[in-house]
Structure formats: C-alpha cells, structure tokens
Amino acid sequence: MRNPHGKKSLWDFFSFLGATLSDAIQIRGNRHISPMVLMRQILFTGYEALPLISFIALGIGGLVILQGYTLLSNFGQGNLVHMILVTVVINELSAMITALVVIARSGTAISTELGNMVVHREIDLLRSFGMSPISYLIVSRVYGVMAAMLILTAYFNIIAVLGGWLFSQLFSAIEFRAFFNDFFNQMRLSSIVVTIVKPLVFGLVIAVVSSYEGMSVKRSSTEVPQRTIKAVVNSIVLIVIADFIITWLTWVLVPR
C-alpha cells in the first residue's frame, strides 16, 4: 500500500483487489481471517440496517404499486402491476437501494475506521506481528458485507412486495394469495439469478472500494474524510457500472 510519491494509480487499486481476492479464496487454513471481525460486520451492516431497509422497502413497494396501477388502469391493464413490481423492484431497485444504504452506513464506516487505524499506526502493529492486514481486516469485511447485502436485498424484496400488497388494498381489495400468485407468475429465472448475483457483486465492490480508500490514508487524520468521500463516490459509480454489466449479461445469457 505504500507509494513513495504518495499518489495512487489504478494499478494500486487492482493490485489491492488482487491481494484481497487471493486471500479471500484461501480462506481455509488462513489463521489471520477473523471470525469476530466477520460477525461484527454482518451485525453492523446487516442486522442494524433492518429498520431503515424495512421503511424504505415498504415505501418503495407501495409507491411502485400505486404509480403502476394509476398508469396501467388507464389502459385497462391494472392486473399487470405485478410485472412492474418484479421488473422495477426485484430486478433493479432492491439491490441498488440496499447498496446505497450499505454505502451510506457501512462503506463510510469501513473507510473511516481503516483510515483512522492507519493514522494511529494500528496497521503497522498488525504487520509487526507478521499478520496480514488484508486477511485480518479486509477479507473479513468483504465476506461480512457480501453476506449482509445478500440478506438485506432478500429482506428488501419481501418487505417491498408486502408493501405493494398493502398499498394495493387502497384501490382494489386483492386477496393476499391471489396477489402473490400473480406476483410469482411474473417471476422468471433471470429475476432469481439477478437477486442473488447483484447483491454479492455490489457487496464486494462496496467492501473493496471502501477498504482501499481507508487503507490509502497516509499519515494525517484530515485525509480520512476526504478518502471517505472518495469511497462513497467511487462505490456508487462502480455499482451503477456493475449493474449495467450484470443486467446486460443476464439479458444475454439467462433464458427469460
């Protein structure tokens, strides 16, 4: 991570990504990977974000149904509102909004915490033991954020669909079972694949980018907020790019 000239290049990022992935793959027998760091990350990123995710998911699910029904009923196609719920919420919004929440809560926290650890020479301390900071601090966080993203996105989907059904009661009393039958009829293999792949990729991106920015702090505590801002901006940009790529690949490769 040290660069005598202090400037970071794209090569530094890919080298960091390579080291992280290499350590992440060798999880068996790697005594530097900490289950405690992993569990704390899942607790903070996943469990503690549940109330906020519930609130957003309920709102999004309801609003999509409300807007979709208003639009489609003009053409006598109000029953297609489930298709909008699957296409908009399950395929796109759930992973994206969950990722934005995770960036805001955990990406910033990871970047700030690691940046402060560099400033207080805690990374040097680990290295003086012969411990790999990548294995101990980064890999555990990567697995934690990926697991939390997967759980949160699934949870978002459930709450959003429930929210959609609740809001649908405002304009037509659709039976709970009928609503979900229609909903599952609209679900395709591609939606299931996307619901699994996107959160995992987004989780990897958030954890790696935030960790990289945090570890890129040199000596001064004033760098920490600057690096945190970079972590947020770069994570969002990379997630949108990743979203495009995954959606395109799913569209091309997975039968609908």
Place this chain on the structure above:
Amino acid sequence: MNVTFDKVTTDGGLQDFDLLLDIDRTLVINSTDEKRAKAILNAIIGLDEVIAGSLTIDGKTVEEYIGDQPVVSVFGYVFDEGIMLSNLTLRENLLLPYRMIRDKTADDNFDEEIVAWFKFFKLEADLDSRPDFVNPALLKILGFIRPLLFSPELLLIDNPYYLLSQEQRKAVLNALNQLRKDHKMLILSTDDDFTKGFADRTLTL
C-alpha cells in the same frame, strides 16, 4: 547476529544506506535524526519496504532468516507509543498475536503468563478496558509485554522512555537490565539518560 544494510533505499526514508549492526547482546542506536533511526528498525521488521539495495541478517535475506517461524518469535517490536487496536480490549489485543501462533488451549496459559509479566513490570491494569480509556504510559508498558510473550530472538525497541514518568522509567530500566541476559536487543533512543544508564554498546548516527 549481524544485520547488514548494503546501499539500502526504503520507502521510509533511507537512501543508499550502508550499515553493519553487530548485535551481540544489546545495541543502542543514539541518534538526533530520529526519522532515520526509526527507518532502520522499520526496515528490519518489514514495516518499510526495501526498494533498492540489500538488507541481510547473518548473510540471509530477512524472509529467509525468518523462514517458517512466526515473525513474533524472531522479532519483537516495541513501538514508541503504546499502540493497540482501539476496537479490542487490552486482553483481546494481547491475545491477538498469541492465539495466532498457539493453539486454543493456550488461552489458559495466557492469564498465568500475563500475571507473571505484570509482576515483572510492577504493573496493574484492568485487561477488559479499551485502549482509549487507558493511560498512554500503561499502554506503552503493555507494548513491552506483548512481544515478550513470545520470547523473540531480537527485541526492537523504539524510544523506551517515551511517554513514561520518572518512576515508570526506573521500572522499565530495571526490567530491561534483567531481560538483557536472555534477549538480544536493538534499541533506538533519543534520550541521553537512557543511553548512559543502559547501553554497553552505543552506535551514534
């Protein structure tokens, strides 16, 4: 133990640096250029990267010298400040490297060893406290104890008197005088009192 710097350049500030350190028992580096002296310790333990030149110990590269042994069994680094991981308690901090090289049953021995070292340094501390709530001088002394749990071949000590009160300095000097019988030490000191009171061999940079 011979540590040889041959035209070494590091990212920590050494430039084409030549030095032969013959560490028989204890060697104190007394320097007004603290940054350069720190860079020597950091290069040996690998905190600074050697960009050019060669750094060898008894004719082997540092990696070859360490071989398959845990780093903590070869080098023990005592930082000038008592650095600890702030999100762990003092106990978890001390246990972190300990668990890495010993099996889980070693946790039972840990308490016995810690009590012995606390007596040795005349120290009292609540090990369940977080580092942020503990006096920096106490953390500094725990920083001596942490590497000593592994009986390293070479203790690298950065400014042993830094942060310590007069009373604590006496305790540390006394402890180091006892430890010198069993441990090789390379000490960086900018404190003349320590150098005069402890060193039998001094290298002035």
